[in-house]
Amino acid sequence: MDRYTEQRLFGALARASAALVVAVMVLVVAVTIVRGGIVFLTDPAIAITPPGSRYMLEGDGGFLHAVLGSIFIVGPATVVSMILAVSTAIYLQSDYSSERFSEVVNMFLNVLWGTPPIVYGVFVLTVIIAIGARTSLFFGIVAIAIFQYPIMTRYTDEALRSAPDTVKEATYGLGATRFETALMTLRAALPGIIAGIIMGFARGVGDAATVLFTAGRSTNMPGGPFEPATTLPVLIFDQAMSFNAEVRSHAYAASFVLIIVVLGLIVVSKLLAGRYARYTPGGRHS
Amino acid sequence: MGESMESQESNARGGRLGRRLRIERLSSYWLGGAGYFAIGLFVLIVMSLVYQSLPLLSEYSVVQMLTSSNWDPAQNEFGFMPAIVGTIYVTALSMLMGTPIAILAAIYLAEYAEGRLKTLVSSFIDVLAAIPSVIFGLVALIVVVPFVGNYLAPAVGSSATGLGIFTVSLVMAIVVTPFMISLSVESLEALPDELRETSLGVGATKWETIKLVLLRAAGPGIFSAILLGFGRVFGATIVPAMLIGGQTHVPSSPFATGQTLPTLIVNDFGELMSLPLTQSALIFVGLMLVVVVWLFNFAAMLVRRRLQRRWQY
Numbered sequence: 001m002d003r004y005t006e007q008r009l010f011g012a013l014a015r016a017s018a019a020l021v022v023a024v025m026v027l028v029v030a031v032t033i034v035r036g037g038i039v040f041l042t043d044p045a046i047a048i049t050p051p052g053s054r055y056m057l058e059g060d061g062g063f064l065h066a067v068l069g070s071i072f073i074v075g076p077a078t079v080v081s082m083i084l085a086v087s088t089a090i091y092l093q094s095d096y097s098s099e100r101f102s103e104v105v106n107m108f109l110n111v112l113w114g115t116p117p118i119v120y121g122v123f124v125l126t127v128i129i130a131i132g133a134r135t136s137l138f139f140g141i142v143a144i145a146i147f148q149y150p151i152m153t154r155y156t157d158e159a160l161r162s163a164p165d166t167v168k169e170a171t172y173g174l175g176a177t178r179f180e181t182a183l184m185t186l187r188a189a190l191p192g193i194i195a196g197i198i199m200g201f202a203r204g205v206g207d208a209a210t211v212l213f214t215a216g217r218s219t220n221m222p223g224g225p226f227e228p229a230t231t232l233p234v235l236i237f238d239q240a241m242s243f244n245a246e247v248r249s250h251a252y253a254a255s256f257v258l259i260i261v262v263l264g265l266i267v268v269s270k271l272l273a274g275r276y277a278r279y280t281p282g283g284r285h286s
Numbered sequence: 287m288g289e290s291m292e293s294q295e296s297n298a299r300g301g302r303l304g305r306r307l308r309i310e311r312l313s314s315y316w317l318g319g320a321g322y323f324a325i326g327l328f329v330l331i332v333m334s335l336v337y338q339s340l341p342l343l344s345e346y347s348v349v350q351m352l353t354s355s356n357w358d359p360a361q362n363e364f365g366f367m368p369a370i371v372g373t374i375y376v377t378a379l380s381m382l383m384g385t386p387i388a389i390l391a392a393i394y395l396a397e398y399a400e401g402r403l404k405t406l407v408s409s410f411i412d413v414l415a416a417i418p419s420v421i422f423g424l425v426a427l428i429v430v431v432p433f434v435g436n437y438l439a440p441a442v443g444s445s446a447t448g449l450g451i452f453t454v455s456l457v458m459a460i461v462v463t464p465f466m467i468s469l470s471v472e473s474l475e476a477l478p479d480e481l482r483e484t485s486l487g488v489g490a491t492k493w494e495t496i497k498l499v500l501l502r503a504a505g506p507g508i509f510s511a512i513l514l515g516f517g518r519v520f521g522a523t524i525v526p527a528m529l530i531g532g533q534t535h536v537p538s539s540p541f542a543t544g545q546t547l548p549t550l551i552v553n554d555f556g557e558l559m560s561l562p563l564t565q566s567a568l569i570f571v572g573l574m575l576v577v578v579v580w581l582f583n584f585a586a587m588l589v590r591r592r593l594q595r596r597w598q599y
Binding site: 003004006007010011013014015016017018020021022024025026027028029031032035084087088090091092094096097101102104105107108109110111112114115116117118119120122123125126127129130146149150153177178179180182199202203205206207208209212213233236237240241251252255258259262263266270 | 310313317319320321324325334337338386388390393394395407409411412413414416417420421425427429463464491493497517520523527528548551552555565569579580583584586587
């Protein structure tokens with residue numbers, strides 16, 4: 001095979017691979033939206049109807065409990081995680097830590113970032129066992145927050161890193177303290193940080209493995225912070241395994257809701273990043 | 287009169303400076319704490335998993351449990367062999383399917399695609415990476431499972447329902463590919479253009495440039511992307527739990543049902559609260575997952591550092 005044939009062959013292969021990946025993505029999204037959309041749009045009320053007493057067996061009622069559970073678990077978790085993640089990223093990027101120590105922290109963050117979500121679920125479960133509590137909404141929040149923390153820290157860290165050094169130098173030059181400088185850098189990196197937080201939120205909304213063991217897989221409406229709850233992905237997981245066709249079809253409706261939320265978040269994240277970029281020094285115009 | 291005004295002003299200024307310095311000090315405590323949080327979390331996870339695995343480890347020997355293929359928590363039989371074999375099967379198969387496509391697609395994105403098309407394809411891949419895995423599982427139930435059960439498995443002379451190792455591997459390959467693509471594209475795009483220009487300038491074709499220069503220079507990054515992908519598949523929970531069939535035996539063929547380490551936790555979770563030893567066994571599975579995935583991650587980091595020194599231009 002001469003070098004030009006090889007070139008054509010591998011060029012075609014590279015194109016084909018990319019096309020395959022895109023095709024798979026279109027297939028997954030299309031199947032979810034079409035199949036789920038049919039179920040959902042014939043009866044959109046199931047998303048705001050509380051479940052009946054035998055919901056997982058017979059599919060009476062709707063899955064409002066999981067929608068609310070997702071909101072009550074992922075919302076607070078994102079706020080907690082955001083505060084921790086932004087603080088850690090500031091600490092790593094500004095002049096609070098020595099270079100060597102921030103390298104060590106970075107290494108641990110990378111490892112946490114690659115840790116499978118189920119491990120966080122099992123970890124929180126060990127905590128629940130150790131303190132003698134039972135699975136509840138609160139521990140779902142804890143598990144999701146821990147899961148989101150390395151993801152958000154990574155995005156925030158990247159955003160801070162790409163903020164222009166001139167911001168930092170100018171602020172120090174005016175006699176600002178480290179904290180004030182950090183705030184200015186934060187502002188310069190805001191688009192990236194917001195995009196990262198929304199991405200972290202999207203990951204949290206979509207994750208089931210962390211909540212599976214910690215929130216209690218409840219089939220009732222969430223009763224309070226220390227009562228069992230469930231989230232949409234966990235509900236879909238349970239519904240998909242059901243023997244009742246009605247319940248299984250609800251899984252497609254729920255996944256329709258879930259994918260619309262996740263896709264919406266991604267779009268919002270990209271749009272916000274582009275919009276804010278105009279107001280920050282050194283920001284990209286996109 | 288003028289003097290007192292001045293001193294008032296300087297007092298006010300000193301007060302403000304004092305306040306700024308107080309904020310500075312407080313914030314440095316808080317941010318320092320946040321910096322230690324990552325390390326603390328890591329240590330806490332290890333300690334708590336180890337501590338809760340101790341009841342099991344004090345009763346049975348690790349080697350015996352890892353090599354025994356008899357898993358029956360009700361009879362206090364804890365053999366992890368079936369789940370370990372299943373996990374290795376799934377990981378190896380999906381990496382085999384996913385890696386070449388991921389690398390080629392990354393090459394396309396970094397070297398061939400241009401302009402609008404590039405933005406479009408890479409945002410498609412971003413979206414694919416953000417789709418919740420439970421949705422992949424659900425779509426696979428109506429697309430991949432019938433395909434494998436009705437066509438693929440009979441075609442290679444094996445009868446199956448479609449749930450099993452191969453189905454899981456295929457879907458996991460799809461889940462992990464976009465993740466590996468975006469990491470590989472990152473390291474390909476970080477390469478300086480001089481590399482490409484020099485190579486093309488001495489008469490190499492575009493593909494020769496990619497093969498001999500760029501893949502080598504971006505090698506450490508791509509390699510660690512693959513290792514991180516390994517970790518992803520290894521710890522995947524929801525997709526295997528939905529598609530593997532959940533039977534604890536050593537799988538006889540790629541189309542057989544089986545169990546992976548994470549699905550073992552999911553499937554036996556119901557009994558967990560009642561039997562302390564089972565509880566400990568499942569937490570030990572979590573510990574194994576963590577140890578292996580972290581080893582992969584550390585390996586990725588080390589390899590990256592080492593190769594970067596050796597393969598630099």
